[in-house]
Amino acid sequence: MKTLILFYSRTGTTETVADALAAELDATVARISCRKYDGGWFRYLLAGYDSVKGRLPKIEVPDLDFRSFDRIILGTPIWTSYPALPMRAFLSGKPDLPDHMSLFLTFGGHSPPEKAEEFLSDLLPGKLEARLNISQKAVDAGQISGPVAEFVRKLGDTH
Numbered sequence: 263m264k265t266l267i268l269f270y271s272r273t274g275t276t277e278t279v280a281d282a283l284a285a286e287l288d289a290t291v292a293r294i295s296c297r298k299y300d301g302g303w304f305r306y307l308l309a310g311y312d313s314v315k316g317r318l319p320k321i322e323v324p325d326l327d328f329r330s331f332d333r334i335i336l337g338t339p340i341w342t343s344y345p346a347l348p349m350r351a352f353l354s355g356k357p358d359l360p361d362h363m364s365l366f367l368t369f370g371g372h373s374p375p376e377k378a379e380e381f382l383s384d385l386l387p388g389k390l391e392a393r394l395n396i397s398q399k400a401v402d403a404g405q406i407s408g409p410v411a412e413f414v415r416k417l418g419d420t421h
């Protein structure tokens with residue numbers, strides 16, 4: 263099964279999970295970039311401010327034919343209880359995505375991930391096949407192999 267993992271990551275946490283999933287699934291990994299929020303504290307504050315306002319930024323998306331993949335797994339951090347703006351900007355462009363979509367979120371821990379999950383799933387066609395929420399603390403502590411294995415198992419159950 264040809265799998266794409268498409269993620270946004272400002273500080274590397276979501277990227278770590280993307281790489282771990284890619285290794286398990288033999289998947290292609292691609293990154294959505296957004297220069298506006300790259301950097302230190304000022305960019306962090308700007309990201310938070312824009313997120314509260316719902317101000318979608320300009321992003322760079324890899325030039326890929328998304329329909330050529332059997333399934334896509336989207337990965338994003340949570341910002342102000344919502345999916346990070348670069349992922350929201352990507353989906354608001356109504357990309358032509360396959361029916362088999364899954365999702366993973368990373369978060370700092372001060373908000374439950376369900377709201378961001380529902381927000382994203384409303385922007386996607388069809389039902390999500392598998393979901394994974396993982397805290398930055400777990401990623402930093404290297405405690406992701408269990409949740410990653412569980413997510414991969416769920417994906418396997420759907421095909």
Ligand SMILES: Cc1cc2nc3c(=O)[nH]c(=O)nc-3n(C[C@H](O)[C@H](O)[C@H](O)COP(=O)(O)O)c2cc1C
Binds near residue numbers: 313368371372
């Ligand atoms: C602007 C901004 C807002 C955030 N808001 C939340 C939040 O509402 N709830 C939460 O649990 N974590 C929040 N976080 C923490 C991130 O979700 C967490 O650190 C994430 O793992 C970072 O992923 P990354 O390293 O891939 O960018 C926020 C981070 C940023 C930069």
